[in-house]
Structures are given as structure tokens and as C-alpha cells.
Amino acid sequence: MTISEPASVTRFRDYVKIETVHPTPDYAKCTEFLIAQAEEIGLGHQVVELVKGKPVVILKLEGSDPSLPAILLNSHTDVVPVYREKWDYDPFAATRVEVENGDHRIYGRGTQDMKVTGSLYLEAFRQIKASGKKFLRNVYSTFVPDEEIYSIEGMMPFSKSQEFKDLNIGFGIDEGGPSINENTYYFTSERTTCPVTFTAHGNTGHGSQFIEGTAIEKLLPIINELMLLRETQLSKLKKIGGIMLFNQGQVTSVNLTMLEGGKQPNVVPATFSATFDIRITPLLDLAEFYKYLEDLAEKNECDIEFHYRDEPNKSLKITETNPFMVEIKSACSKHGLNPVEMVMPAATDARFVRQAGIQAVGINPMINHKLLAHDHNEYIIESEYIKSIPFYTDLIERLASVPN
Numbered sequence: 001m002t003i004s005e006p007a008s009v010t011r012f013r014d015y016v017k018i019e020t021v022h023p024t025p026d027y028a029k030c031t032e033f034l035i036a037q038a039e040e041i042g043l044g045h046q047v048v049e050l051v052k053g054k055p056v057v058i059l060k061l062e063g064s065d066p067s068l069p070a071i072l073l074n075s076h077t078d079v080v081p082v083y084r085e086k087w088d089y090d091p092f093a094a095t096r097v098e099v100e101n102g103d104h105r106i107y108g109r110g111t112q113d114m115k116v117t118g119s120l121y122l123e124a125f126r127q128i129k130a131s132g133k134k135f136l137r138n139v140y141s142t143f144v145p146d147e148e149i150y151s152i153e154g155m156m157p158f159s160k161s162q163e164f165k166d167l168n169i170g171f172g173i174d175e176g177g178p179s180i181n182e183n184t185y186y187f188t189s190e191r192t193t194c195p196v197t198f199t200a201h202g203n204t205g206h207g208s209q210f211i212e213g214t215a216i217e218k219l220l221p222i223i224n225e226l227m228l229l230r231e232t233q234l235s236k237l238k239k240i241g242g243i244m245l246f247n248q249g250q251v252t253s254v255n256l257t258m259l260e261g262g263k264q265p266n267v268v269p270a271t272f273s274a275t276f277d278i279r280i281t282p283l284l285d286l287a288e289f290y291k292y293l294e295d296l297a298e299k300n301e302c303d304i305e306f307h308y309r310d311e312p313n314k315s316l317k318i319t320e321t322n323p324f325m326v327e328i329k330s331a332c333s334k335h336g337l338n339p340v341e342m343v344m345p346a347a348t349d350a351r352f353v354r355q356a357g358i359q360a361v362g363i364n365p366m367i368n369h370k371l372l373a374h375d376h377n378e379y380i381i382e383s384e385y386i387k388s389i390p391f392y393t394d395l396i397e398r399l400a401s402v403p404n
């Protein structure tokens with residue numbers, strides 16, 4: 001660490017150092033950190049714990065007309081596990097490394113996904129409070145747990161709670177991803193995550209025999225069909241512009257992630273299962289796709305288990321003239337960013353906000369990054385982080401000043 005480290009960077013690094021990593025995230029320490037930040041900045045704060053040990057921390061920047069619907073800035077506090085031996089730096093030391101052009105990288109799990117965004121909200125609030133400015137609408141920043149494990153004890157119940165309704169949210173900002181090029185991608189819809197297991201049961205017996213009706217014979221046609229779907233979707237993607245990280249939301253992705261079965265080589269397995277991570281594009285009818293998977297299971301005499309079944313994603317059409325969208329775009333243009341709309345290929349908590357009938361946009365103003373969410377050696381570029389603080393300061397002012 002050098003003497004020249006900006007205080008905003010030190011605070012970001014302190015946040016990254018908190019091990020909110022699954023399967024045992026330290027939410028208590030994280031809550032303590034966020035409340036200390038709120039007190040220092042001068043923000044209102046509240047902790048809602050609908051599920052014990054799963055705190056939602058709500059920070060509040062008060063507006064001059066609290067009767068108007070508020071602005072929500074959401075971020076998740078949890079991060080995905082690491083393969084420690086694959087990292088060049090301790091994933092929870094938030095190591096600051098100087099690079100050739102004098103810039104710095106901050107390494108750590110969650111730097112991109114998505115503690116940087118939470119920190120940017122905090123830094124923007126800090127600037128706004130220090131300036132003494134007050135805007136029309138209330139602005140809330142929610143720091144939610146468990147996004148990386150389907151939000152079942154996080155945003156999902158919180159978005160349906162009275163505490164959430166009481167915030168009277170009119171528009172939401174949520175997770176994007178640092179851009180891999182000069183464009184700034186923003187997301188008004190996303191794919192539906194469908195983790196699904198097919199299990200086959202069949203005849204067993206001696207491994208030297210041609211046993212009929214085996215589990216694997218029932219399962220294989222399902223695997224083949226879904227791998228074919230993968231192939232057709234991939235070639236469709238290639239046709240509509242090639243594989244680029246953020247354009248994948250226009251097709252459905254299929255990955256076979258777990259294969260289980262068998263006890264030893266000379267025993268024909270009585271059961272076998274295949275688990276897929278399927279991300280269904282909003283361009284398909286979700287109910288029809290679920291039905292297709294169920295029929296596929298039935299046709300092949302397999303059981304089907306959806307580990308998690310999302311409600312249909314609402315992509316609330318945001319028109320060019322939507323006053324909040326206008327403000328997002330003008331904030332982008334003021335800060336030299338080129339906004340491009342995309343379907344979020346992964347899943348974010350914005351889906352629950354949309355399901356509650358509130359428009360929400362995922363965005364991340366940092367550009368020219370390597371996308372390292374969930375990868376080894378995740379890092380952000382310090383200058384992009386610092387540059388993004390005035391973007392959020394400006395964005396908050398614009399969104400919170402939208403009249404009625």
C-alpha cells in the first residue's frame with residue numbers, strides 16, 4: 001500500500017476484506033461495517049432480518065418530498081466461493097497492486113461482483129451529504145444477502161415484505177457488470193435461471209450382461225436432446241453477432257453441470273441423474289419451456305426436479321421517454337459513457353424488484369475491464385472505480401430530482 005491511496009479506495013478495500021463468502025458468509029461483520037459507514041456519512045439506517053442471520057441493510061438519503069416514490073439502489077453483499085490455490089493474492093486481503101501506467105488493481109473476491117457497486121453507492125452518498133444538497137425523492141440503498149444462492153432468504157422474501165412496500169420504491173438501479181469494452185451495457189430484462197435435475201431409474205444387474213431398460217438408456221436421450229439445444233442456440237448466437245459476454249441473453253444457454261450415478265464398474269446402475277444449468281431467454285415463453293422440459297422427462301420415463309423455479313421474469317418495457325431512463329442516459333452522456341441495452345445473461349436481484357411491478361435497470365459504469373465475476377484473481381481497476389463515483393453522484397441527483 002502506498003501513501004497516495006485515496007480514502008474511497010481504502011473504504012472499498014475494507015468492504016472486500018469482510019468474508020461474506022458462501023457457504024458461511026460473515027453477515028454480522030458486514031452489517032456492522034455498513035452501519036458504521038452510514039453513521040459516518042450521516043445516512044438513516046435500518047436492518048430488516050426476515051430470516052435470522054440474513055440481514056438486509058437499508059440506508060436512506062432523505063428527500064424533501066418523501067410522499068413521492070423513492071429511488072432504490074440495490075447491491076448484494078455475498079460473494080461466491082474461491083479456489084484459494086488458484087489465486088495470486090489472498091482473495092480477502094483486497095491487495096492493491098500498482099500496474100505499468102501508474103494505475104492500480106484491487107484484487108479480491110467480490111471486487112467486481114458486486115462490492116464495487118455497493119461501495120460506489122456509499123461514496124456517492126458521502127459526496128452528496130458533504131455537499132449539503134438535498135433532492136426531491138428519498139433514495140434508499142439496500143445491501144442484501146444470499147443473491148448468489150437464489151436469494152431465497154434474501155431479496156425474494158424482502159421484495160414481498162411490508163418493510164419493502166413501506167419504502168414506496170418508484171424506480172430501481174441494480175447490478176450490471178464492468179464492461180469489457182468502451183460501451184456501457186444496461187439491462188432492463190434478464191434470462192430465467194433454471195437449475196434442473198433429471199433422474200432415471202432402471203434395471204440393474206451384472207456388468208457383463210446386455211441388461212434392458214437401464215437408467216442410463218433413459219437418461220441419455222435427454223442429455224442428447226439438451227446438448228443439441230445447446231448447439232442450436234450457440235449457432236444462433238454466432239449468427240446474431242458472435243459470442244460476446246453481454247449479448248448471450250438473446251438465446252437460451254445449456255450446461256450439463258453434474259452427472260451422478262453408479263456404484264462400481266461391474267454393477268449396472270439402478271439410478272442415474274443429470275443436472276443442467278439452463279438460462280432461458282425472455283424471448284421464449286417460460287411456461288412453455290418448463291412444459292417442454294417436463295414432457296421430455298415424461299417421454300423418457302425420468303423424474304424431473306427443478307431446484308428452483310423462478311416466477312416469469314417481468315421485463316417492464318422502459319420506453320425512451322421514461323423520465324428515469326432519460327436521466328440514466330443523460331448521466332451516461334455527461335460522463336462520456338455510451339449506453340447500450342442488453343438482456344442480462346445471468347440473474348440479478350432486479351428480477352424481484354420487477355416482479356413487484358417496479359421498473360429496474362442493471363448498470364455498471366466501469367469500462368474496459370476483463371470480466372472476472374466468479375473467476376480466479378477477480379480485480380477492478382482503481383481509476384475506473386474513482387471515475388465512477390461522480391457518475392453515481394450525478395445519477396442519484398438526477399433520479400431523485402425527477403418530478404412526480
Ligand code: MET
Binds near residue numbers: 147148150347
Ligand atoms: C438465480 S441465482 C443467481 C445467482 C447468480 N447471480 C447467477 O446468475 O448465477
Ligand SMILES: [Zn+2]
Binds near residue numbers: 076113147
Ligand atoms: Zn452479482
Ligand SMILES: [Zn+2]
Binds near residue numbers: 080113374
Ligand atoms: Zn455473481
